[in-house]
Amino acid sequence: MSRFDLASWLTARTRDVDRALDRLLPKASAKPATIHKAMRYSLFAGGKRMRPALVLAAAEACGGGIEAAMPLACAVECIHTYSLIHDDLPGMDNDDMRRGKPTNHKVFGEGIAILAGDALLTQAFEIAASATESKRYGSREIVLEIAKASGSLQLIAGQVADLEGEGRKISRAQLRYIHERKTSALLACSVRLGGMSAGCTPAQLAALTDFGYHVGLAFQVIDDILDVTQTSEELGKTAGKDVKAGKATYPSIVGLEKSRAIAAQLSAKAEAALKPFRGRAVALEAISDHLLRRKS
Amino acid sequence: MSRFDLASWLTARTRDVDRALDRLLPKASAKPATIHKAMRYSLFAGGKRMRPALVLAAAEACGGGIEAAMPLACAVECIHTYSLIHDDLPGMDNDDMRRGKPTNHKVFGEGIAILAGDALLTQAFEIAASATESKRYGSREIVLEIAKASGSLQLIAGQVADLEGEGRKISRAQLRYIHERKTSALLACSVRLGGMSAGCTPAQLAALTDFGYHVGLAFQVIDDILDVTQTSEELGKTAGKDVKAGKATYPSIVGLEKSRAIAAQLSAKAEAALKPFRGRAVALEAISDHLLRRKS
Numbered sequence: 001m002s003r004f005d006l007a008s009w010l011t012a013r014t015r016d017v018d019r020a021l022d023r024l025l026p027k028a029s030a031k032p033a034t035i036h037k038a039m040r041y042s043l044f045a046g047g048k049r050m051r052p053a054l055v056l057a058a059a060e061a062c063g064g065g066i067e068a069a070m071p072l073a074c075a076v077e078c079i080h081t082y083s084l085i086h087d088d089l090p091g092m093d094n095d096d097m098r099r100g101k102p103t104n105h106k107v108f109g110e111g112i113a114i115l116a117g118d119a120l121l122t123q124a125f126e127i128a129a130s131a132t133e134s135k136r137y138g139s140r141e142i143v144l145e146i147a148k149a150s151g152s153l154q155l156i157a158g159q160v161a162d163l164e165g166e167g168r169k170i171s172r173a174q175l176r177y178i179h180e181r182k183t184s185a186l187l188a189c190s191v192r193l194g195g196m197s198a199g200c201t202p203a204q205l206a207a208l209t210d211f212g213y214h215v216g217l218a219f220q221v222i223d224d225i226l227d228v229t230q231t232s233e234e235l236g237k238t239a240g241k242d243v244k245a246g247k248a249t250y251p252s253i254v255g256l257e258k259s260r261a262i263a264a265q266l267s268a269k270a271e272a273a274l275k276p277f278r279g280r281a282v283a284l285e286a287i288s289d290h291l292l293r294r295k296s
Numbered sequence: 297m298s299r300f301d302l303a304s305w306l307t308a309r310t311r312d313v314d315r316a317l318d319r320l321l322p323k324a325s326a327k328p329a330t331i332h333k334a335m336r337y338s339l340f341a342g343g344k345r346m347r348p349a350l351v352l353a354a355a356e357a358c359g360g361g362i363e364a365a366m367p368l369a370c371a372v373e374c375i376h377t378y379s380l381i382h383d384d385l386p387g388m389d390n391d392d393m394r395r396g397k398p399t400n401h402k403v404f405g406e407g408i409a410i411l412a413g414d415a416l417l418t419q420a421f422e423i424a425a426s427a428t429e430s431k432r433y434g435s436r437e438i439v440l441e442i443a444k445a446s447g448s449l450q451l452i453a454g455q456v457a458d459l460e461g462e463g464r465k466i467s468r469a470q471l472r473y474i475h476e477r478k479t480s481a482l483l484a485c486s487v488r489l490g491g492m493s494a495g496c497t498p499a500q501l502a503a504l505t506d507f508g509y510h511v512g513l514a515f516q517v518i519d520d521i522l523d524v525t526q527t528s529e530e531l532g533k534t535a536g537k538d539v540k541a542g543k544a545t546y547p548s549i550v551g552l553e554k555s556r557a558i559a560a561q562l563s564a565k566a567e568a569a570l571k572p573f574r575g576r577a578v579a580l581e582a583i584s585d586h587l588l589r590r591k592s
Contacts, residue, residue, distance in 0.1 A: 026448060026449060030448075030449065031453070032453050032456040032457055032460065034456055034460065035448050035452060035453065035456045036448060039448065082414075086410055086411070086414060089387070089406075089407075089410060090387075090406075091385070091386075091387075091401075091405070091406030091407045091409070091410055092406075092407045092410060105387070109387070110385075110386075110387030110388075111385075111387045111388045111459050112456065112459070113387070114382055114385060114387055114388060114410065115382070115388075115448075115452050115455055115456055115459075117414070118378075118382060118413070118414070118417065118452055119447060119448035119452045121414065121417055121418065122417065122443050122446055122447045122448070122452070123443070123447060123448065125421045125439055125442075125443045126439075126440060126443035126444060126447060128439075129435070129436050129439035129440050129443065130436075130440065133436070138434070138435065138436070139425075139434065139435050139436035139439060140425050140426075140429070140434070140435035140436075143421055143422075143424075143425035143435060143439050144422060144425045144426065146421075147418050147419070147421045147422035147425065148422060150418055151415060151418045151419060151422060152322060152326075152331050152332060152335065152415035152418070152419065153322060153326065156331060156411050156414055156415045156418070157327070157328050157331065159411055160328040160330055160331045160408065160411055161328055163407050163408070163411075164328065164330065
């Protein structure tokens with residue numbers, strides 16, 4: 001791992017993902033131009049491409065190529081972007097800014113922002129169903145994987161619970177429920193899709209699921225910790241946002257020390273899940289290491 | 297056709313569709329209950345199930361069974377319902393009532409209504425990908441069919457053009473563009489899916505496409521005519537709504553007489569498209585006859 005250059009790997013992969021997204025989406029000039037501009041505005045708004053990177057890294061860990069995994073990486077990014085656009089709407093979190101830019105509805109209006117989210121969600125399935133089928137997993141399995149992870153029992157369930165939990169006192173179990181669905185579901189789906197594109201074995205798929213699940217949970221606990229310990233400058237976004245929004249966080253429920261212990265525990269479980277890959281999961285290891293030791 | 301009892305056929309099929317939807321969707325009690333209640337509220341709000349009926353009738357016309365077509369009929373109804381929920385939102389058409397009942401966001405709030413639409417769209421793909429694959433068309437073709445018909449170049453394009461056309465003077469060509477996308481795309485998709493579930497031939501698929509396209513256009517022109525010629529009582533909904541909303545309609549662009557001639561022409565084209573089925577498309581013929589001669 002010490003020899004693996006994550007920064008170069010991420011730079012190259014992110015560029016590939018950006019190119020593939022540009023190729024797979026209708027041009028900004030495609031009629032009606034408004035909707036395609038709106039879709040592209042949020043899709044190319046400077047996201048870190050964490051989910052696509054996980055798809056590609058998981059494919060590599062299972063001996064698969066970038067090319068077969070790329071459409072699935074793009075599909076997952078479309079899902080992630082749609083969920084952010086809808087999350088930011090006045091009827092939901094009502095956010096004006098994201099990553100230092102005005103949110104989709106601030107630029108294009110609420111109606112177009114709703115439709116741009118819908119269109120990206122639909123586009124995700126078109127891209128996923130168009131992907132080359134691997135020897136073990138066909139379009140059927142791929143589409144079901146994405147639909148389940150982003151449906152009303154997972155990603156959307158997390159958003160509903162988050163919406164309903166605002167300003168209320170919630171338990172640690174409920175917070176875990178939200179994190180599992182809002183974050184872990186799509187991260188586990190990302191690595192699973194990467195594995196599936198490489199025609200991975202059931203054992204590899206189980207290891208990837210375990211890894212994605214724990215990385216997602218650890219990521220969220222660390223996010224909660226950074227929100228209270230870092231300044232807005234260090235974070236590059238408004239610090240203390242969760243507290244202000246009356247959102248329950250790990251530090252607010254179990255305290256900062258205990259939160260750190262939980263994050264360390266979850267991170268260790270994520271790392272342990274990669275053992276069966278016996279050093280072939282270098283990119284995955286480096287990404288999780290990067291995500292879990294980050295300061296912003 | 298004179299011997300075909302459409303009313304009985306529709307009653308039986310609608311009951312089957314309702315049962316299948318109930319079976320395929322998470323229970324209303326599934327956690328988080330709010331989202332599943334909201335999804336079901338709009339899905340079981342008294343829709344006429346026109347699209348599912350078209351899926352099943354097209355399957356019959358191609359010699360296929362109800363069972364294989366049913367998941368696709370349900371998927372299309374989920375797409376239709378999601379588009380209505382989002383269409384009614386304050387950021388879009390801002391409607392308080394639909395089919396005599398409060399709209400989704402009036403009952404569940406805007407945030408949940410956005411998510412309920414998202415969840416139904418996602419559910420549509422899960423249901424479609426779970427359907428039994430026919431000998432000619434796999435999950436891949438089915439999912440692509442639905443994604444394209446409901447994506448940013450078709451259904452969503454129609455909604456965008458509709459949104460952008462409000463209160464503006466638009467041409468007959470632009471109105472046709474909106475109708476093709478807002479209505480014809482999903483109607484053509486419906487009959488195509490029915491045919492695909494029956495493993496139809498390419499010639500049958502082309503005939504169904506032609507039929508669905510023209511039924512959709514005829515349906516919209518007739519809708520426009522009824523909006524200005526019928527009273528609210530006769531329609532069972534607010535008459536003159538389009539005029540009030542400043543929406544361009546066929547009568548407002550080409551006049552009432554010409555609109556009637558266009559509707560008759562489109563209806564004739566829809567009927568002619570069924571010729572290759574040589575009398576085996578009885579249910580399809582009866583449904584289009586019913587839709588195109590309706591007074592409300």
